[in-house]
Amino acid sequence: MDRLIASVERIAGAALLAIALLTFASVTLRYLFSAQIPDWFDLSKLLQGIAIFWGIACVCYRNEHILVDLVWEKSNEANRRRIDLIATTVVFIFLTVMAYMLAAKTFQVLQSTQATSDLRLPVGPFHLMAWLGTVAAAVLSLLRLIHLWRDTHPQSTSGQSNG
Amino acid sequence: MDKDLVAVIGFTAMFVLMALRVPIGIAMAIPGVIGYGLLSGFGPALNLLGQVPMSVVTDYNFSVIPMFVLMGALASTSGMSKELFGAGNAWFGHLRGGLSMAAIAACGGFAAINGSSVATAATMSKVALPEMRKAGYDGGHAAGVIAAGGTLGIMIPPSVIFVLYGIMTETDISRLFFAGVLPGLLGMAMYAVVIYFLGRKYPEMMPRGQVHSSGERWASLRGLWAVFLLFIFVLGGMYTGVFTTTEAAGMGAVGALIIGIARRQLTGPLIMQALVDSLRVTASIMLIVIGAFLFGYFLTITQFTQKAVAFLTTLPIGAYGVLALILFGYFILGAIMDELAMILLTVPIVFPVMMKLGFDPVWFGVIIVMAVTLGMICPPVGINVFVINSIARDISLQRIYRGVMPFIASDLVRLVVLCAFPAISLVLPNAMDTPFAQIIKSILGF
Numbered sequence: 001m002d003r004l005i006a007s008v009e010r011i012a013g014a015a016l017l018a019i020a021l022l023t024f025a026s027v028t029l030r031y032l033f034s035a036q037i038p039d040w041f042d043l044s045k046l047l048q049g050i051a052i053f054w055g056i057a058c059v060c061y062r063n064e065h066i067l068v069d070l071v072w073e074k075s076n077e078a079n080r081r082r083i084d085l086i087a088t089t090v091v092f093i094f095l096t097v098m099a100y101m102l103a104a105k106t107f108q109v110l111q112s113t114q115a116t117s118d119l120r121l122p123v124g125p126f127h128l129m130a131w132l133g134t135v136a137a138a139v140l141s142l143l144r145l146i147h148l149w150r151d152t153h154p155q156s157t158s159g160q161s162n163g
Numbered sequence: 164m165d166k167d168l169v170a171v172i173g174f175t176a177m178f179v180l181m182a183l184r185v186p187i188g189i190a191m192a193i194p195g196v197i198g199y200g201l202l203s204g205f206g207p208a209l210n211l212l213g214q215v216p217m218s219v220v221t222d223y224n225f226s227v228i229p230m231f232v233l234m235g236a237l238a239s240t241s242g243m244s245k246e247l248f249g250a251g252n253a254w255f256g257h258l259r260g261g262l263s264m265a266a267i268a269a270c271g272g273f274a275a276i277n278g279s280s281v282a283t284a285a286t287m288s289k290v291a292l293p294e295m296r297k298a299g300y301d302g303g304h305a306a307g308v309i310a311a312g313g314t315l316g317i318m319i320p321p322s323v324i325f326v327l328y329g330i331m332t333e334t335d336i337s338r339l340f341f342a343g344v345l346p347g348l349l350g351m352a353m354y355a356v357v358i359y360f361l362g363r364k365y366p367e368m369m370p371r372g373q374v375h376s377s378g379e380r381w382a383s384l385r386g387l388w389a390v391f392l393l394f395i396f397v398l399g400g401m402y403t404g405v406f407t408t409t410e411a412a413g414m415g416a417v418g419a420l421i422i423g424i425a426r427r428q429l430t431g432p433l434i435m436q437a438l439v440d441s442l443r444v445t446a447s448i449m450l451i452v453i454g455a456f457l458f459g460y461f462l463t464i465t466q467f468t469q470k471a472v473a474f475l476t477t478l479p480i481g482a483y484g485v486l487a488l489i490l491f492g493y494f495i496l497g498a499i500m501d502e503l504a505m506i507l508l509t510v511p512i513v514f515p516v517m518m519k520l521g522f523d524p525v526w527f528g529v530i531i532v533m534a535v536t537l538g539m540i541c542p543p544v545g546i547n548v549f550v551i552n553s554i555a556r557d558i559s560l561q562r563i564y565r566g567v568m569p570f571i572a573s574d575l576v577r578l579v580v581l582c583a584f585p586a587i588s589l590v591l592p593n594a595m596d597t598p599f600a601q602i603i604k605s606i607l608g609f
Contacts, residue, residue, distance in 0.1 A: 006439075013438030016229050016445070020420070023230070023413025027406050041223060048229070049221035055446030065186030066447045066501055070544060072184050087184040094189050101213030130217065 053133025191454030230412030235277030270312030284313025307566020455507030497538020
């Protein structure tokens with residue numbers, strides 16, 4: 001599983017690099033040749049959506065969310081486990097509902113004729129890829145919950161602590 | 164249901180969820196959606212949940228965040244932070260407290276190519292802290308210096324907090340960036356003064372280091388061209404209007420990549436690591452943005468903002484009294500809340516108040532960042548302190564807090580100075596409209 005997540009992170013990270021390169025190429029072409037890359041703007045924001053949702057999925061698995069540790073830090077081991085279980089359950093429920101609600105919107109876009117401005121590429125597949133990231137986030141938070149319940153999660157429970 | 168009651172329950176639920184270690188973004192989103200549902204029906208509330216996250220993550224304005232994070236990660240990975248500290252050490256290391264000053268200078272320099280305080284503190288903890296301790300510096304003091312120096316990351320441009328503030332308030336982000344330059348430099352100067360006096364009072368905390376020859380000093384500056392080039396490239400591009408702020412972020416990221424590759428300091432695996440790190444940071448931040456948007460819709464429907472504006476602007480304490488009250492509120496919130504969440508949650512409420520009271524939006528952005536800065540190092544929840552503690556486990560939180568206290572006092576003085584003299588913040592952004600700036604732009608042909 002760790003290797004799969006690492007691969008997902010690398011692909012989503014590469015999407016960030018693609019956005020940077022698209023922006024760089026677009027600005028450079030604009031000033032040097034008064035030209036522009038077709039759809040650079042639409043592609044950048046769609047890639048950004050995919051990268052962020054898949055990034056959230058990976059963050060869920062690694063529990064690297066930004067969170068407040070004030071109570072957790074002062075709790076004993078048993079209470080820490082309880083807090084982690086409650087928090088992960090809340091995260092799982094929220095992400096599941098979010099993925100379900102986003103599904104309706106995503107399938108609407110898939111069935112529509114929405115397309116990018118220049119190349120008229122259908123937007124639906126990009127939305128689908130991004131939505132799959134939210135599904136992965138829900139599934140991975142469930143996986144984390146199961147591991148926590150069995151007390152076998154390989155990842156740290158420290159998160160990006162803020163307290 | 165009564166709107167005020169629902170608003171109070173919403174805020175309470177949010178803090179309870181945060182205390183239960185629910186990720187901050189989700190702790191904001193849940194009361195937002197449920198509160199919205201209680202007031203206008205759960206159908207519309209769930210529709211909101213089906214639309215807002217996608218519209219936020221595909222909003223191109225927010226690309227500034229991953230791009231500036233990536234620029235900082237690539238710059239750090241390619242060794243620029245080490246070069247900055249090395250140069251500071253060569254020039255100041257022989258003075259009492261010289262390594263502390265070098266660390267502050269390096270933090271300021273790294274802040275110029277990186278938009279996050281946490282990243283600045285984390286990077287400098289790895290680069291400067293071991294050197295300072297090896298030289299016999301007190302661990303608590305050394306960690307306190309880096310915690311304080313790290314806060315420069317969000318004052319000196321580029322800055323993630325300025326970006327979020329600018330997007331939320333529709334204030335020109337490039338003006339905000341320039342507004343942060345002088346307050347950031349003032350902060351560095353004031354930290355250096357604090358270190359000087361600490362060194363005189365507690366000489367045992369910071370022994371003098373070795374004297375470097377003038378040849379070594381000048382040689383240490385050679386590696387800094389990359390930092391200056393990147394800073395001038397990004398800020399200069401925005402200043403002259405060659406590219407927009409969103410474009411500047413992408414240009415900066417690719418600029419850092421090109422420089423790193425050209426200097427043979429970035430290899431494939433290192434680039435990939437920087438990309439993955441940036442992805443994780445971005446995803447964590449954007450989840451908070453999604454939560455803040457959902458909570459914001461809820462607040463709008465409760466009319467909480469309008470009521471807060473009406474209440475605060477009619478208080479018989481004058482405009483600066485209201486400002487002091489708001490800043491006091493930030494100190495309280497900063498003690499229990501993440502800085503990003505604090506900004507996203509409160510700015511929509513306090514910004515209209517400040518505008519109605521006649522304050523400048525750019526200046527207020529700087530003041531907000533100062534308030535956030537204090538929150539990042541003040542007990543009991545100072546994220547920079549926790550980050551350093553997670554890296555240097557043998558330095559206790561108490562020791563780091565003791566070490567950072569003099570710098571908190573310095574920051575409070577700086578906050579008062581910035582409130583009393585808005586020109587410090589506004590002189591550079593206002594200069595963007597002067598004939599001089601226009602001449603530069605026309606020379607460059609833009």
